[in-house]
Amino acid sequence: MDQTLGVHETLDMHEILMFKNICLTKSATMSAIAQDPALKELLGQNAKQAKQDIEQLMSLLGREEK
Template sequence: MEINALAYHETMDTHELLNFKTNCLIRSKLMQGICFDNDLKALMQKDVAQSVAAINELKQLYEKARTLH
């Protein structure tokens, strides 16, 4: 019997990762506005793109989460 859902501890871990990557995204976007170095700004833009991709991937996993409902 195959269960296609996350266990409760996996759900919590996924939630924590989603929060972390969201925080990374917010920080990079905010720091881009006050950064004057073009190389650093480009690096932060790359981090934003990677964070968005990671968040989308984590959201797909999070849809398989078990809840108490």
């Protein structure tokens, strides 16, 4: 079975990647200025997860572009 993505799927993944980058930027920025420790922790966890998601998406896209 063919494991390559279609053009529309690749474009969707690029859109998700852009969204995740924006989420990471916002979480990192807000974490730096947040004063509530619980909120700071939540934003830090969100940023960590966003980084992992971005790495995974980039890995998948890298395989498709070869």
